[in-house]
């Protein structure tokens with residue numbers, strides 16, 4: 001194993017993974033720098049979720065390497081990967097996956113409560129993030145009493161509340177209407193920037209790339225050769241008939 005470049009907080013080399021024999025990743029390498037927002041875009045089924053799950057240690061790839069802060073993740077035990085995820089990573093998917101018996105603030109505060117932060121302090125932090133996401137007034141409600149868009153904001157608050165080193169956001173705006181989508185993605189990315197969090201943001205929505213510093217395009221489990229990695233600063237190529 002050769003260690004990755006020092007300035008990459010997260011690094012993957014030649015990832016390959018199949019789900020029950022069906023290939024999902026066919027050789028993807030990517031580095032993410034500290035504080036960077038990396039967009040991962042591609043059509044449905046292109047391997048975005050599988051890539052994020054490998055990078056976050058939820059899945060061990062069939063082949064290839066994943067590194068976090070210059071330490072290998074793919075060779076860690078399941079318990080060590082769980083601990084890494086709990087302590088250093090945040091996750092928000094396209095389904096909020098809240099605990100129905102807990103209130104909004106309790107759901108948002110879960111990462112802090114699980115680390116032993118006292119209830120009062122955890123509640124104050126959760127309330128801060130809920131306010132920032134315009135859902136503060138619902139802090140004492142249960143998920144069942146809330147709209148899908150409100151539940152999704154609580155899931156975003158939960159991913160950010162502990163200010164993790166890396167936030168994995170797997171199409172977090174997918175269930176939302178256009179105006180809610182923009183607000184959630186803007187809040188997520190601006191909060192990450194102001195707190196120095198690194199973000200891996202996957203999406204099918206063409207807007208996703210607009211929130212990212214760099215974009216990796218996937219197609220059929222591989223970097224899309226037409227636009228494998230694009231910097232935000234790089235102007236779009238002029239149309240062929242311009």
Ligand SMILES: Nc1ncnc2c1ncn2[C@@H]1O[C@H](COP(=O)(O)OP(=O)(O)OP(=O)(O)O)[C@@H](O)[C@H]1O
Nearest residue numbers: 019022023024043044045046047048049050051204
């Ligand atoms: N748990 C699983 N079992 C079997 N096949 C799976 C599983 N998860 C993903 N796949 C398959 O692997 C391929 C990549 O799926 P993946 O979810 O990573 O893509 P995606 O780009 O995130 O798609 P979407 O935008 O629909 O979430 C697809 O063909 C998908 O059907």
